[in-house]
Amino acid sequence: MAHDLVAARVAEQRRREAARARTPLALAWRQLTRYKLALVSGAVLVAAYGIMVFAEFFAPYALDFTDRSLFYAPPVGVHLRDAQGRWHLRPFVYAYRLVDRDLRIYGPDTSRAYDIRFFVRGFRYRVLGFAPTDIHLVGADPPARLFLLGSDQFGRDLLSRMLFGSRISLLIGVLVVLITFPIGLVLGGVAGYYGKIVDNILMRSVEVLASFPTFYLLLTLASVLPATLSSGARLFMIAAVFSLVGWGGLARIIRGLVLSIRELEFVLAARAAGLGDLRVIVRHILPSTTSYVIVAATLSIPGTILGESGLSFLGLGVQEPSTSWGLLLAQAQSVDVLTHFPWLLLPGLAIVVVILAYNLLGDGVRDALDPRQRSS
């Protein structure tokens, strides 16, 4: 009797464990953790977005800080051992000294070492837009400049500007997903659900959009944005342009999925229960496409980041004084600048790292969520 009870308990426990292990989320998580690269990429992205949120804290200099005497300064050398051969406890930098006025070649002024200080006071800002403070992660006393990644043609700190620029570069992808996905889902759902004439009209428009070389269309649309827009409004307009061009692909695939889902019995049941069409589409049909949508969203973000960088690179995206990685990279466009001041290529590296992280994460997420598309 007691034995039976124990056996029943054990069986019950096993059943529970099995049920817990088999929830789709748990399965997906287990799959995802098998892909170490995807996890590392996820961590890189979390770090990038974290740094972006607290950009002012990490940036040694303000967005509009310029030192006109130090344009095209190379990355500053961080030392522990000074010119006299003494070791220092704190890492330090030297002030810049202009060696060749014509070729803009700088050398270190080794007469005095300037300690790199942590949690220093600098320009004032508000953490997350409210708590006012002036504490920054690192800094050095003037006249030394902590240009860790060098400076640009106006003597602005490249690292600080990359940190501020990450706001636009990283957010535009998310912003565009937030606009296109609801549109693509609803239009694709409606087209697939109703079929016939609605479907025809929507899908023909998608075809027209898909017939353009995407970037030509982006270029044309971005060029008609008025030059008088504020930088915030401009960002939203650019996001709108990307959304206008980008909703079609998603809508077409959702339509295809909905075409098959709408024949399933649970849809019939929902309709028999007397639910309205929109409710059936949004509450019953579209949730079945979730795993596909998550994958598509992850993989669409790098494309948008690429597009924004490209537009800004050509001068049609974000405008000075605000900045993005593409706009920063645009400074390196001329052969002379590029070859003599190669640190200006670093924003491009940031773009590559973020896009790579998104691609690897997206690939891992696809394998985890959607076994049919698994890429061995």
Added chain:
Amino acid sequence: MIRYIARRLILLGPLLVGITFVSWAAIQLAPGSGDYFQSLVLQYPQISPQTIAALRARFGMDQPPWIQYLRWLWSIVHLDFGLSFAYQVPVTWLIGSRALNTLLLSITSMVAAWALAIPLGIYSAVHQYSVADGALNVSAFVAISVPSFFSALLLLYAAFWTHLLPLQGLTSVTYDVLPWWGKVLDVGWHLILPTIALGVFSVGGLMRYMRNNLLDVLRADYLKTARAKGLTERRVILRHAVRNAINPLVTLFGFELGGLLSGAAFVENVLGYPGLGRLILEAVLKKDVFVVMGSLLLGSVLLILGNLAADILLAVADPRIRYD
């Protein structure tokens, strides 16, 4: 098959009308950003309003937008793309050679990418889970993550310091006096840098696609049969597996072309290559409306024809595919 092609070509008409309408609407959307003539007045205030009005009338820009559109559409039917505001020459003169250059660049990139990606994909699939496979996979991911403008900048940097390749343009200064074979060599020489810059992206995607296709095919029963017959492994892979794995790649052809046309716009701008992408950027900045419309239209036609070619190729390559 012929009926299918005919139907696609007939559908091309409405599609083109849709495309021209979208491009026209895109340009007309501009709220107060001014057109070419307004910026002309800003640049040269001494031009009299009468001259501007006459210029407007000459280009038909004094009409309401929808009349302008219909007029433009009507002239397009007669293969007349209108005049460029900035250069005062027919748009066809400007676009023709530029489109050919872009097509040349896209095709060389595509050929180079396929020639490199397919062997790499085969190697990677056959040696699945080996170190080389892992390295190739990671490299492929890096390749698809490098924007073409960045790869062009990096190549420009490398070419400047190594002095191996010309940095800008499609031809040397001496191009006009070269014999015909010298001209071909000269263009080929100038094409190397942009081809690599543009092709890197495609190689990554194609390689992964080829690898995955081949891995699917390698599990198929008919390969067991082939091995059971006693064929050499080399023959099994090359004659039986690869042939079947390559078919689906043909569908990528059209998709690739779209990506290449867009990517080429950057490479052309960074490397000073005289192509359609650079033309459209210049025209867009100058608000040279007819040139923008013409480039958009031509780019789209290239893309549509590329897609059609891909569909036909697929049917030719794979007898299982039938377009009723």
